[in-house]
Every structure is written in structure tokens, then in C-alpha cells.
Amino acid sequence: MCGIAGVLSDSLIRSEAMLSVLNLLHHRGPDAAGQWANDCLWMGHTRLAILDLSPAGQQPMSYQNNRYCITFNGEIYNYLELRAELLDAGHRFVSYSDTEVLLAAYAHWGTDCLAKLRGMFAFAIWDQVEKTLFLARDRAGEKPIYYWADAHTFYFASELKALLALLPNTPELDPVAIDLFLHYQYVPEPRTPLQGILKLPAAHYLLLHADDLQVQPKRYWNLAQIQPIMGNPAQLIRDELEQVVELTLRSDVPVGVALSGGLDSGAIAALAAPKYKDVLQAFSVGYPGRPACDERDQAEALAKQLGLPFNEVELHPEALVEFFPDLVRSMDDPIADIAAYGHYSVMELAADQGIKVMLSGIGGDELFWGYDWVVAATHLTQQKQSTASASSHSIWESADSLTYLPLYRRLMNSPKVPAMLRSLLRQMLENNQIARHHPNQGVFYNIRAEFRDAWHHHSTLYTEEFLAKLPPRNPFQPFTLAHEHWDDVPNQVTQLVFDTWLVSNCLALGDRTSMASSLEVRLPLLDHKLIELVVGLRKNKSDLGLGHKFWLKQAVRDVLPAEVIDRPKRGFEPPYVDWIRSLLDRYGDWVLDGYLVNLGFFVRPCIQKLFNQYRQNLAMVYKLIVLEVWYRSIVVQESEQINFTQELSNV
Template sequence: MCGIIGRIHKRSFDASSNASNDVHTSHTSHWPALPEKDILRLSHRGPDGIGQYSDEHIQFGHARLSIIDLSDAGHQPMLSQDGRYVVTYNGEIYNHLELRSELESLGETFISHSDTEVLLVAYKVWGNNCVKRFRGMFAFAIWDRQEKLVYLARDRCGEKPLFYHFDQQSLIFASELKALIPLLDKRPELDSSVVDMYLHYQYVPEPYTLLQGVHKLAAGHSVSLHVKQWTFDPQAYWSVENVIDPIPSSTDSKLILPAIRDALEDAVKMTLRSDVQVGVALSGGIDSGMIAALAQKNYPEPMHAFCVGYPGRPAYDERAQARTLAESLGMIVHEVELPVDSFVDFFPELVTVMDEPIADPAAFGHYAVPRAAADQGIKVLLSGIGGDEVFWGYPYVTQSVELNQQLLDHPSIKFAAQWLGSTSAQLFLNKVAHYPHAHPTIKKWAAILQKVGDTHNPSEQLMYYMLHPDFDGPFALKAEVYGSAMHSLGPDSLFKPTAIGLRSREKIPAAVIRMLFDTWLTSNCLSLGDRVGMAVGVETRMPFLDAKLIELVMQLRANHPDHALGQKAWLRAALKGVLPDEVLSRPKAGFQPPLQEWLSGVVGRYGEMLSNGQLVHSGVLAADKVAHLLENIAKRNWTGLFFTYKLLLLEMWYQRVVAR
């Protein structure tokens, strides 16, 4: 796991034209190496060494965290044996041993034991199709010195980040914004439409960023850029909605659970491959519990387990459940306690660590676990991220499937949408949906009709994000505080990340999973997991996001839909005998920090920085509305507090990451 950075120049280096710029390369045709200070901005991602490579078109840099092949043979940027290709790479190819064997059978040779060299040789042999053979997480750039083209790719789910800026002269890329922004000619302006997205989503959906001209290479995408053609057109090579080789409809349903169980164990075993010690982030839930049980079963010594709790051990503190499971497995348990004051004190540093504004209040807890692991010398940490996304862990996601299918089954509902969208109808339906004495069927249909009538959701899209419990909160609040830069925004820009069109009834479940993967999973969970781990030099691995496991589950449910079976029904059933019954039957708790206290503390201590900050200067916030925001909206209810917190986090991020 590492940090990568680089620049590809359209024109080849001309030493004579750069002589006046104090470039000491008058006798070479190579661009100067990237300054060490630029690479060191990623040293937290790779504290074990840095490397550079340049030629007449490229400048590559690399900060290394040694996980596989700890010797100098794994140093990057790495050149192929024939000198044609050079790579800078961040990630892990878990099936590198199998790929190495296959490539050797084709006549290829290796001089290291690193997965980096396997990646490089795989590209040499299979070209752009190499990414389809990788099981792992990755973001990399490979330069072909002969063809004068660069190939950039990112893993299927987006576990590893890749930011870029492309113009008519150069392509600049980096693992983090903190490293990319200093390489730009000028500080980029905020993109108002993406700011608007962020305030609804609580994160920035890819491929967008908050900065004009800066983008993310989307998950499951790759791109080839030739210096002569100079066109940058990323293409998808994988989507969770379109997995290949569907399993025949005659598949025996009795084989589903054994197949899932085997795939889970195989995924865990793959992610245990490491030349350094591996630990587990453990809560009291099914996802991390499964990983702990199967990891310890396949690990040669007692593993270290890390869990989070709070002073006084309130009801949502899961340390007792986590410890009970870990000790039954023979693990070594480490507890991390998070006082409210610690979150408030650490908030500015946490904003810097996250690199993008991610308003998930669980961020502090997610940071505390790898921090504790690093203190114990653990450089690899297994996480349960992805279990909720693969196995229907969120009620609003299954509700989306059911509602969109209901709309197809009963097309007359849509004809009533115009009336249902009136203020009076919306108020009435909301009361019925929440009336405690109403019949469940009546309450269900009232909720359905209310969502159908909501005028914000585009009619040509599947209903999805309007069902998220926090998404619609900012609509009313924005009108109270938005400044001039936000007044011209169109209503549809919010829904670009989920603008995948409509689907037939049987294809709706896969489409909903795709929207979940493309938004929440990638831009909130995985972005946050990557940054908080890499901030302390700890690599986070997620067995639930193994490509073979995901494809198996998606193929199985294409013929045996499981979204209506109950939360994580397949996963719970497949883990019978792996986890204790009390764990399997335990309701999902999720990460539950004392949110009200944390966010109120942050707004109370740092809120005044909004008064004359970048959001006011750029017209995102109206200057005369900041006091109203802090004194009224922030104290109105949870929605108001969370909205204020998101704005404050955005302001803090701009000052500490962009303007620094």
C-alpha cells in the first residue's frame, strides 16, 4: 500500500527551453524528477521509502508502505526487465501468486517476489485486460516508453483513490488532493454544483470533486492516454450491475449457502496474504465477526482485534460483545475509548486526514482503530466494510427495490403523482405513514405515495436517494442560508450520480446495488477507510469486496432474488456454525457514536470560522445568514445540526487542504 503521484506531459522535454527556469538538466532529454517535497506529501501513505522516475514525457513519484516483498526489489517506480514499461502503483493484488504462476507458464520471468512486478508483467502480456484478472485493490499508472502512452486504472469497487487534473498540456494525478493541488498552476475554485451535492450526500460522489477541473477516476474504470492523440476518455471495465457468466436458472437453491460460505472463506484467506502482521477491526456485528472467525481459523498465530467504545459503556457500546467473540476465537483484544472532548479537539486534524470533506460522524472512530493498530505495530487491518452493501444491510436500499417494483406493477400510481406532490397531500400522507394506530398496510402505502409524490426526484430515474433518511433534509435549509453562487443551480444536478435511467422489474435489484456501490460505498465508506488507515501507515483490507465473492452473489440473486428475505438473510444463514447464534440473531447496530454531543461540540468551538471564510467569499453562504445558521438552524433539530456541521467541515477542509 502506497501513495502515487505523477505528471504526464504532452510535449517532450526540451532542455534548452527550460534553461532559464533553473532546471539543471541541460545535457538530458528527461524532465527533472519530481521534487522530493512533492512526494513527501504522501509519506503518511508510504513511510518506508520514496522513489522517482522521469523521462522525456513523464515524472512519476512513489511513497512506499512495504507489505509484500519487503526487500528493495519491490521499490517503485518499477521498470520492466526490458525497460519498456514503468509503473507507480498503490494497492494489493491478492491473487499475485496465481497470476505469477500463469505468467511463468507463458514464458515470463521475475526478479522479485512483489505483486508490483506481477502487475507490470500482466500488463505486458494482457494489456488493458490485465485489470479483469486482478483480485484486489489498486490504483496505478503504467507508462509505455515505446508507444508513448500512459494507462491508468482503478479497482472495481474503488478501494484505492486516484485524483487527476487534465488539460491541453499535461495530466497530473495523485492518491490524494493534498498532493495534487500543489502541482496545479493555480488554486482551483469551488464547484458550486458539487458543493450542493455534498450537502445532501454528506460526501462528494465520484467522479466529481469540489474543485473545478479536478476529478476522480471512477471505480472500475481505466483510461489510456497517448501523447500524440491527447484525449482523455475513461471507460468502465466492470460494474456490479453487469457481472459476467450468469449462473443458469436451474441452479439448485440448496447450493446457494455453501457457495457463499466457501467464497467468504476464500476471500478472507486471500486478504490474509502479507509479509507483515495482520489484525482485525472488530465490532459486535456479523460482518466483522465473520472476518474475525474465518481469519483466525486461517492464521498461524493469535491475531490482534481492535474495538471501539465510549466512556460509561452506554447501550450502544459494543466492546463487551466484541471481546466475548474475540476471546472465544483466541484473539488478543485491544479496546479504544473515545471521549467527546477527544473528537472536538482532534476535529481539525481529522479534516486534514480525510483529504476530502466526508461528514460521516463515524470518521473519528474509524480513525481510532487503525491508530491503535499502528501503535501495536500492525500494518494490515481487515475490515467488515462491504457486508452491508453486498448483502442488503440498509433498509432504505431494500425499500428502493420494493418501491420501484411497485411502480411498475401499479402504473396508475404515477398518474396520481401531480396531486400527491401538493403540500397538503404530502403533509397528510406523512401523518398517516407515521400514525401509530394505522394498519401496517395503510402506513406502508401512505409512505409509498408520499415518496412517489415528492417533486424532487426526477421522473426518468429510479427512486433511490430520496429514500435515504438524511438526503432530503437540506432542501428546506438551503433556502435560508445559500448565497449568490448557489441561486442558479438546476434541480437535477443533485441526481447525476444516480442518473442510470429506468430498469425492467427483474433488473431493479442489481441496479439499486449499483447505485449503492457507486455512491455511498465508494465515496463515503471506502474513501474514509482509505484515508484514516493510510494516515497512520495502516492498510485496510475488505474481504467482502472480493470480486469473485461479489460476482457470485450477484449471479445467484439474478435467479434467486433475496432482497425480500430479510436483512442479510443469505449471509446469516451461510454463517451458521461459523458464528455463535447470538451474534447471527443480533440486530444490526452500526457504528453509533454520541453524535449530538460530538457535532454540537464542534459547531460550538469552531463555528465562528464560517463568518468570514471561503464559503462566504465564494458566495456559497450568504454573509448575513451565518449567525442565523449557528444560532438557529444548528440548534433546531438533528437535521439542522448536521447541515451546519457539514458546512463547517467544508470550510475547515478548504482552509486546511486547499488553501494550505
């Protein structure tokens, strides 16, 4: 796990001007740093040494008499198998690192090497002969690549902070991205909050020529291309889990596991413990007074049963409040997931214990129907498909034609109508507006209260100036359901969740909170071979109606106690009402008198009303706090003065 950055330009590159960027990526790779440059390209790298700890594994790394040069973030879990295959093909190696194997794979197979890779990765490879720069991101999007380009220069980096340090000017806020953030609690990729800065999407690559900087990402993998698979789901999934856990344990440094006491992390811990060459340590979080959301007792009991040393950290709201600007800054993007502090703290605890690699159960909910809202949206989509949407909309279409809609609007705004009935009418009218104008995304609007709240608040929260900057509104476009794939609704919904919630919230959170403590997090449940198996089995026989995570439960029932398998999902879920109240007390004035209000985005009295009624508006209140703190910490950089003159002694 590392930090990468680079600049490709049609003019001369001054590499000494880039050293400050490596300072900003130091937390991603504190073990070493390096750079490589020619007349049109600069590449930088900060190393977190995991495999082959010798200097032979340092980057940027060259290959084949300096024809190829790479800067690479991630791990190729099957590097030993690929190394053997490439040795048979005549390649030679001077290190035992997965980086050199990746370079040889590209030299041998070109862009087709991506089909061979099993792991998580974000990398750039320069070909000195062809004058091309090849960038790629892993299938799920565990590792990030931000980029910005114009006709003459292409910039990229692992983190937004580092990319901003490369750019000549800081881009302005993207109004559409801000609107999306207030609906989703994150900015769906490939957008970022800043105009012109994008992320290379998961399962995509770029091939740039030094004389032609046209940026055209190409997808190399998706769920639609997976073929049906027949067989016993429980046994096949168990066999694949055994293999992927063994692969993700490959490390030359200590490994731990994040253990919440639930099914996903419990399955990983149970399968990893007997395979790990050393003693696998477990790490968890808890809360003062051990409220209902505290799962330390269950996590500790499972760790004891598995023979794992158990480590815990208790999270206090006072500490969160003090640390909050640093937490938001470490996330790089504005992500209004209240669980971020728990993830950060458990990774920090592990790093303090000397752990450099952590296994996590992230991805199990997205792959095995762990969310009620995803299951409900899938069922609703299937219902819409079967009825061709006509019958579900006929009432509202007739209401329009008979001019009943204005009457409903008057009733909705009349103080003489009971509040509960007004609220019901408002929701029905909003449902109708979404269903008629955006029928392929309306299913998620109906399921997630956060979407409805954002849609309802925008007319009063947004200033006229902000609204004028927005195109015709379709905030649900990232959840578009393509009609041509409605014969495979479950897997299409899974792909949409992978491309939005999973990559932009869960994986971004997991990468940033672990890297902030210079620790690598590995996600066995997002191994692409496991994903292909589950989706292939699902294309043959659906598991949607069998209950949450039915196949996964059957696959690991013999290694986990029944109370773990059947326990409702929680994860690192905090006492969020108390936390948001504490954050509002400290940072509410930041929002009311903040940059975003003064820049003309939001109406101050509307924000004050939301704050006064914060218990009814928890999600929106937290999003507004995160957004303002993010702007100050990342764009204005109030929380930290970057020392651009600091020298890197190990470059």
C-alpha cells in the same frame, strides 16, 4: 499500500520540482520513496512495504529492459497464482512482489490483464515503446486516483492534497459538487469539490498517448454483465469466503482485524483466525460511560471465543474536538460521516501495536442488504415498475390541473394550520416535485431524510449568487435508475449504491483513515469473485425478502454464536448528538464567519437558525462544519504549512 503520483506532458518534465509531492504522500508509504522520469513523464511513489520487504520491491519499478515502468498502490491477492502462470508463459522475475507480477501481466495481456487481477489497486504503467500511459482502478474503488488534465498535461495522484501540489493553480470550488455534498454528505464520484479535478471511477481505466491526452475513462466491469448462478447460496458463499479470506491474509507483515462485535467483522475474524500463520489481533473502539452504542463488551466476548487478543481505545469528545481539523484534512475529501473518528482511532491503535495490515468488514451491508433504506428503495422501485408510475402520480397531476396546488402551498405557510399538518403538506409537495421531475431518483428521496432536509433547506441556506451558479437542479442524478434495466431492479440498486455511497463515503473513509496511520486495510467482503457469486445467485433467485444478510448469516452460522448473527447492525457508531454539540461549540463561529459565507455560498442568518435548532438539523449542521473545516485545511491549508524544501533521504 502506497502513494502514487505522476505528470504526463507534451513539454519537458522537471522531476526535481516534484519531490515535494512525495512529502505529502509520506504517510501512505513511509518505508521508501522513489521517482522515475523521462522527457515527457514523471512518476513518483512512496512505499508501505507489505509483500517482499526487500529493495527489490521498491517503486517506480521497471520491467523488460525498461520498456515498462509502474507506480502502484494496492495489493494483488492472487499474485502467486498469476506469477506461476506467467512463469509458464516464459516470463522471469527478480523479486517476489506483486508489483512485478502486475507489470508482467500487463506486458503479457495488455489491458486485458485487469480481468486477471484479484485485489485492490490504483496504478499507472508507462510503455516506453508505445508512448502510452495506462491507469486503472479496482472494481469496487478501494484505492483512489485523482486527476486533472488540459490539452498539454495530465496530472494524477493518490490524494487530493498531493494533486493540488502538482497543479500550477488551485481550482475554484465546484458549486454543483457543494450542492451534492449537502445532499449526500459526500461528493459522488467522479466529481470532487474542485472544478476540473476528477476521480477515475471504480472499475475504469484510462489509456493515454503522449501525443494525444484525450481523457476517456472506460468501464471494464459491472454487475450487469454477471451471469445467473444456480446452487446452494449458503454453501457457495461459504466456500468463496474461505478462499478470499485466505488470499487477503497473504502478507509479510503483521495482520489484525477491526472487530465491532457485529456480523460482518465477526465473520471475517472467525474465518481468518484459524488460517493466519501468527496470532491475529482484534481491535475495537468504545465510548465513555459505555452508552448503548458501545459494543466493546460484545466485541471482546467474540474475540475471547475466537482466541484473539483484544485491544480497545475509548473515544472522548474533547479529543475529537481538538483533533477535528487534522481528521478532516486526513480525509482529503469532505466526508460528513461521524463514524470517521472511530475508524481513524482503531487504525491508529493497531498501527501503534505494530500492525501494518487490517482486515475489515466494510462492504457487507452493501452486498447483503444490510441497510433498511436500500431495501425500502428497492421495494419502492419495484412497486413503481409494476404500476408504471402512473397511478402514484395521478392525484398530484389532477391537483395541478384543478389548481389545488396553490391552496396547498398557502395552507403549508399559514400559521393557523397546525405545525404537524404544515410539515406533512410540505413533505407531500416536495415528494410530488421530485417524483414528477426526477421520477427515477425519487425513491431515494422518499427514503433518506438527509435528502429531504437538503432539498428543503437549499432555498433559504443558499445565497442568490450561489443559486445562480447551479444548473437546473437534479441532485439525485447519481441515483438514476435506467429503465432498460428495470427487469433487474435489486442488482441495479446495488450497482447504484456501489457507485455512490460505498465508493465515495465508505471506501474513501476506509482508505484515508487507515493510510493516515500508514496502515493497509483489506476488505474480503468486496472481493470481486464474491460479489459476482452473490449477484449471480441473486439473478437466479432473489434474497431481498429473506431479511437482512440472510445468505451471509446462513454461510457462517456454524462459526459465530447466535447472538452475533442475530444482533442488529451498529458498527463503530458513536454518540453523535453529543459529538456534534461539542464540535458546534468549538467550530460554529468558523462557519458563521468563515470562508464559505464570505465567498457568497451561504446565508449567515440561516446558518445561525440551523445552529440554534441543531438537534432538529444534526446532519446539515455537521455537513456545514465539515465543509468549512475542509476548505480551510485543504484549500487554504491553514492547518499545516507544507515544507516544500524538505529533502527525502530515501529517494
